[in-house]
Amino acid sequence: MTRQWGRSSVTREALLTAARDVFLARGYGEATVADIVERSGISVGSLYHHYGGKPGLYLALWEDFHRGQEERTVRAAKAVDASSKERFLAGARAYLEGSWERRDVARLFLENDGPAEFSTLRRRRGWTWIRGNTKLLGLDDSRRSHVLVVMLTTVMGEAGREVAACESEQDATETIDEVISLVRGMLDG
Incomplete structure (x- = not known):
């Protein structure tokens, strides 16, 4: 067996x-x-x-990529013994670094060239990230908190795509640093 x-x-x-x-x-x-x-x-x-079939292979690759991103993000956030904001930023940095390290696969998902069910799966995954980020940041269920978390999650998703599209490690590092700086500003504002 x-x-x-x-x-x-x-x-x-x-x-x-x-x-x-x-x-x-x-x-x-x-x-x-x-x-x-x-x-x-x-x-x-x-x-x-x-x-x-082919769609199942594509979706399995996507699930594997995102499972790895989630694990990396959670590990980084848990490793920081600080405020919820600093834990979020540590997780955000880890997510972006993972986008660079696995840029070949991340770029594949940039193309929006997947099976029909891919957009539905991506939306569901986005809502999962939003719920997790709300919890990580320790925010209430107010409209302001919800909008902030939706914006942060969207920014991080797009920033991951931007990092994956970088041509060099230096460009990726500079992009990651800039994103973290901007996200810090969003959290402080």
Whole structure:
């Protein structure tokens, strides 16, 4: 039984790696299942068994990327023994640094070239981030607090895309520093 699970894990990883490479090279719309199967060396049947098709692979890559971003952000925020604002800023910096470190995959999601269900999933994830940021900042449920958190969350999402699009590490670092400075100002205002 363990051997079967091990093979399934290897199969899933090979398919995800191949899908990432093909999507990065051709874009989601131009990529085909045949391209992914050829690149992975895994059968079409296994692809459909594990992911249900090309959309499932794309969404699995996106989920993996965002799960990593969430884990990175939470770790950074918890590591700071300070105010909720400073914990938020530490998490924000970690999120942006993750956008640079995983820029290849982050850039893939910049294109808005995913499956139809991607926009719905992205909206749901945005609301999850908003709830988490509200809690992290310790804000009440007033309209002002809600608007502030929506703005901060939106700024961070777009800033992550901007960092991922940077051409050099120096540009990314400068962008991250500028974003953190602006977000600090929003929190102080």
